[in-house]
Amino acid sequence: MAFQxxxxxxxxxxxxxxxxxxxxAGRAPLRLKASQVQHGELLCIYQDERGRSVxxxxxxxxxxxxxxxxxxxxxxxxxxx
Numbered sequence: 001m002a003f004q005x006x007x008x009x010x011x012x013x014x015x016x017x018x019x020x021x022x023x024x025a026g027r028a029p030l031r032l033k034a035s036q037v038q039h040g041e042l043l044c045i046y047q048d049e050r051g052r053s054v055x056x057x058x059x060x061x062x063x064x065x066x067x068x069x070x071x072x073x074x075x076x077x078x079x080x081x
Contacts, residue, residue: 001065005035005044005073006057030054035069042064042067042075 006018014022021044033047044057059068065077 001062002043003059003067003076003077005032005077017057021057021061032073034071035073035075036071037061037067037075039068043071044073 006021018048028048030048033045033051033053035044037043040061041058043063045053046055046057048054061076064080066080067075067077069075
C-alpha cells in the first residue's frame with residue numbers, strides 16, 4: 001500500500017485536502033519540506049518560500065500495517081507479520 005503527501009498551496013482549506021488528511025498546525029502549507037512516520041501517523045511538513053516550517057498535514061497510518069517514509073513525501077506500508 002502506498003501514500004503520497006497531498007499537494008498544498010498557500011491558503012489550502014481542510015475540506016480541500018484528500019480524504020483522511022488533515023491540517024495539524026501552522027499556517028496553510030506551501031511547499032513540501034519532509035515526510036515522516038510518527039506515533040502511527042503519516043506526517044507531511046511544509047515550508048514557506050524562506051524555508052521556514054509553516055504547517056503539517058497528517059493522516060492515520062492504516063491499521064495492521066508498518067509504514068515507512070522516504071522523507072520526500074512518499075510512504076510505503078506493508079502488512080504486519
